[in-house]
Amino acid sequence: MTLIITPDNTDFSAYMAETEPQVKVMPAESWTDQLVASTQQAERITGAKLPWSKTHDLIRFRPGEVTLWQGINGHGKSEMLGQACLGFAAQDERSCIASFEMRPVKTLRRMLRQTAQNDQPGETAARRLMSWLTGRMWIYDQLGRASPQALAAVIRYCGDVLKIRHFVVDSLMRVVQGEDDYNGQKDFVELLCRLAQDHGMHIHLVHHARKGESEDAVPGKFSAKGSGAIVDQVDQMLTVWRNKKKERLVEKALKVPGSSIPDELVSQPDSLLICDKNRHGEWEGRISLWHHAPSLQYTPDSRRIPLDIIGSLE
Numbered sequence: 001m002t003l004i005i006t007p008d009n010t011d012f013s014a015y016m017a018e019t020e021p022q023v024k025v026m027p028a029e030s031w032t033d034q035l036v037a038s039t040q041q042a043e044r045i046t047g048a049k050l051p052w053s054k055t056h057d058l059i060r061f062r063p064g065e066v067t068l069w070q071g072i073n074g075h076g077k078s079e080m081l082g083q084a085c086l087g088f089a090a091q092d093e094r095s096c097i098a099s100f101e102m103r104p105v106k107t108l109r110r111m112l113r114q115t116a117q118n119d120q121p122g123e124t125a126a127r128r129l130m131s132w133l134t135g136r137m138w139i140y141d142q143l144g145r146a147s148p149q150a151l152a153a154v155i156r157y158c159g160d161v162l163k164i165r166h167f168v169v170d171s172l173m174r175v176v177q178g179e180d181d182y183n184g185q186k187d188f189v190e191l192l193c194r195l196a197q198d199h200g201m202h203i204h205l206v207h208h209a210r211k212g213e214s215e216d217a218v219p220g221k222f223s224a225k226g227s228g229a230i231v232d233q234v235d236q237m238l239t240v241w242r243n244k245k246k247e248r249l250v251e252k253a254l255k256v257p258g259s260s261i262p263d264e265l266v267s268q269p270d271s272l273l274i275c276d277k278n279r280h281g282e283w284e285g286r287i288s289l290w291h292h293a294p295s296l297q298y299t300p301d302s303r304r305i306p307l308d309i310i311g312s313l314e
């Protein structure tokens with residue numbers, strides 16, 4: 001089974017057509033079993049988890065939903081999402097990454113550092129990762145752009161044939177050309193919501209945020225570029241924000257010979273993951289994360305201890 005899927009090695013033509021809507025009018029009592037089951041798992045939060053236990057009761061990724069991952073350029077959206085997909089793999093949930101901005105080997109190299117927990121992983125670590133990812137992760141190899149229809153065919157194929165549970169689209173602007181094509185953006189996000197529901201998968205859609213006055217200001221719900229319908233339609237919205245002000249202050253503090261980083265700076269998060277919209281959960285708020293540079297991992301506290309993503313599962 002190949003890890004990298006391309007139009008050259010996979011025939012997506014059978015998946016181009018939209019399926020006919022199924023009969024959706026049903027008697028209310030046909031949901032009896034589901035309703036009864038829901039009373040037995042009241043308050044139980046379901047869905048795939050992020051790698052950090054402090055997020056488990058707050059953010060989840062359920063089948064049939066779409067999460068928008070927004071952030072300013074270079075603030076770590078792709079890297080954090082890559083780590084999240086490794087976490088999904090560790091939960092035995094299959095992912096497919098469609099990154100139109102990064103070659104598959106670069107995406108995999110980041111994951112190699114994240115799983116090896118250092119910046120010099122060798123051949124053994126690379127082979128171990130690839131063997132562990134077999135049956136857990138796929139990459140759609142398409143740099144540049146894809147049309148919404150072509151991408152939809154890939155998603156249908158991934159749902160039907162590969163039984164993918166998490167599909168990453170990185171990023172929206174690579175599929176809908178034109179920042180002011182508001183109708184195109186609305187239609188595309190609507191299509192993703194339908195595909196997520198039809199195939200019982202979670203779609204993670206990466207999107208750029210406007211910088212605003214400065215990168216030091218955390219982007220909010222209304223900072224997403226393009227149409228307001230993007231945020232309106234998704235189930236969940238997460239913002240990845242990098243604390244560049246801290247990076248500048250640390251650099252400045254370390255310029256003084258013999259100095260160390262002041263405690264109040266150490267305890268400040270390197271990045272925030274902010275939940276601004278959570279349609280099926282109650283929690284909205286900020287999660288502090290610290291970036292471990294050698295492994296490119298986000299870690300849950302200022303000790304910056306990378307997680308053993310593969311080892312703990314073998």
Ligand SMILES: Nc1ncnc2c1ncn2[C@@H]1O[C@H](COP(=O)(O)OP(=O)(O)OP(=O)(O)O)[C@@H](O)[C@H]1O
Nearest residue numbers: 071072073074075076077078079242243270271291
């Ligand atoms: N808190 C942080 N401290 C230091 N480096 C960070 C931090 N967060 C992210 N980075 C680094 O920033 C770089 C950019 O990350 P990434 O490519 O994931 O960003 P992005 O938001 O997806 O960017 P783009 O929108 O341009 O695709 C990576 O090299 C990553 O290691």
